[in-house]
Amino acid sequence: MADFEERFHSIVEKLKENNHKITPQRLAVAKILALSKGHPSVEEIYEQLQKDFPTMSLATVYRNVILIKSLGEVLELGFPDGRNRYDGNKPYSHPHVVCVRCKKILDWDFSNLKDMAKRITDETGFKILSHRLDFFGICQDCLGKNAV
């Protein structure tokens, strides 16, 4: 089973376990989140769904993303400009590399962050729940262009 199929399955299972109804719209959102190599925004999910569900509303996308997030099956990457991005492929804290021009987001696997979390707990008494590490820069594609 491909990686994203596993993720899709896992999200649907969580929905059923928690007695949430399985609607076509909900499944469609779950599928896009499970694929989500590109860390889509709510708007992007909405646009992708327009061809299969022309009457679907943005509110429904928001509600389902929030629901799936509350089940711990998607990672939310909040940005100050109010375009949050979602990662349903790897719904746990991990580093990202973000292009400040085209807004491309890559995963960046790596971790001695666990050790760091332990040190913080020892020194400050914080109980660490999650972390976020983003590197902001300009991707190779954008460096090639001279556009904005």
Add this chain to the structure above:
Amino acid sequence: MADFEERFHSIVEKLKENNHKITPQRLAVAKILALSKGHPSVEEIYEQLQKDFPTMSLATVYRNVILIKSLGEVLELGFPDGRNRYDGNKPYSHPHVVCVRCKKILDWDFSNLKDMAKRITDETGFKILSHRLDFFGICQDCLGKNAV
């Protein structure tokens, strides 16, 4: 000269260098940002200024924070819930520890992040400009209480 006085001075210098007028409101915002041990939000800056500048508007606070940010003299910490926080004390990328209950933010000095940035450039071609590392957890104060 105390640390924050140095920062305040540096901000005012940058303002002058770039031909921005020195108004009492602007100075007051700069001073709070320079102090900013607590990583204030725009709202908090506004409230602190109410006693000295009762007629000052939120828009003026926003405009001055944005201006000082554009001069590279304050670090913006954006959060998805739309309560951005500002650090004028250390206006360069550095790790933070955030309490998810009371929203306290501590600085957390540490860095082998430079090495990591270099590795990313080597492997992805990204030109890294800045980074952001946040640890989210519950602080000792909040762990003591059982309240929300």
Add this chain to the structure above:
DNA sequence: TTTGCTGCAAATAGTTTGCAGAGAC
């Protein structure tokens, strides 16, 4: 049949902007 979900439209909240008068230099 019951309960929760959807679509629509209106409400919300942080932030930004247009404009006229005030103030820095």
Add this chain to the structure above:
DNA sequence: GTCTCTGCAAACTATTTGCAGCAAA
């Protein structure tokens, strides 16, 4: 005196919510 800044109010935008009808189980 000139040009920027400020205060006010309105505009903007992402997100959330109330409600009536609809659909999953």
